[in-house]
Ligand SMILES: [Fe+2]
């Protein structure tokens with residue numbers, strides 16, 4: 202049992218009251234160390250996911266089928282870089298440096314969403330990612346706009362505004378393919394078949410196995426359980442898939458009148474854990490590419506710093 | 518109480534390193550303010566790292582105005598911001614607390630009196 206100094210007890214009470222009153226905790230407020238480290242871990246993982254997530258889609262920029270699609274895809278990938286930066290800034294307000302976070306990503310000590318360890322095999326994957334992966338991200342992220350930590354909540358507001366274009370461009374892309382030739386339709390269906398289950402895994406392990414959930418809910422970092430959000434996503438996707446003229450690859454997917462929700466098949470959590478452990482199809486490629494980009498960009502950062510020093514304009 | 522100026526948002530930035538021998542990622546932190554349209558004040562949008570003010574402005578444009586969110590940008594080194602201390606919040610703002618007569622609603626005006 203630990204004894205808490207009276208001063209700290211008062212600070213903790215003030216913190217608890219602020220959270221309970223649905224007010225936001227701001228960077229210079231006192232906060233429990235575990236709250237701080239939970240946020241750093243979550244925001245960092247989120248930031249890493251945004252920038253690693255640029256890779257599977259960037260893979261298709263040079264091969265986009267039209268200038269319109271190419272411009273859209275570039276804008277989307279650029280947005281993801283921006284999302285990463287908003288989130289790194291939010292993490293920095295908690296007392297970690299960006300260096301430290303990037304270093305932890307590059308050395309595998311912090312994770313990113315395992316969805317980005319799957320390959321983008323065809324052009325239709327760009328559509329499936331926009332619709333399903335960004336769609337799942339939105340379902341996860343909208344409640345985070347009310348997260349108890351101010352800078353994270355504010356970053357999420359910006360991100361959510363931008364995400365809706367991501368999802369819609371993906372949906373429109375799939376719709377175009379689905380209504381195209383037989384081969385295009387088949388390509389769209391194949392992409393949905395491959396991305397559906399990994400997208401459902403994006404909500405994290407089932408509630409009874411989710412280790413951090415209860416505390417995060419108490420701190421109002423998290424507002425809904427993994428299973429609740431996953432269910433919400435499934436219910437949203439079913440009519441959208443119908444409108445696309447595509448099927449979701451789950452024979453057990455059926456409307457349950459009593460629950461007022463869709464029942465769906467069980468998720469292969471072994472696959473999830475394998476990908477998380479580093480044994481997904483692209484884990485190595487993603488992290489190597491990330492490290493290389495960082496190393497090969499070093500001269501640009503050095504040149505900019507040298508230029509700033511020479512002209513005495515370095516911000517101080 | 519905190520007497521040293523501290524960045525408004527960041528706890529981490531501390532004193533930015535001298536640019537001359539800085540590792541690139543020691544680039545200082547800048548706070549970004551955006552005027553969304555004429556007639557409105559600049560509002561804090563977020564922060565970013567940049568080696569100098571000029572680059573901070575360019576980065577701010579790319580990061581915070583990708584959808585024409587602004588007609589004017591300010592960038593300020595985070596370390597230059599002096600903030601009130603959250604620990605003293607109540608005492609610091611207390612003088613305003615007992616002066617309701619600073620608000621128009623404090624005064625009772627007879628029915629039928631207009632434009633007041
Ligand atoms: Fe994003």
Ligand SMILES: [Fe+2]
Pocket residue numbers: 281335364367
């Ligand atoms: Fe996105």
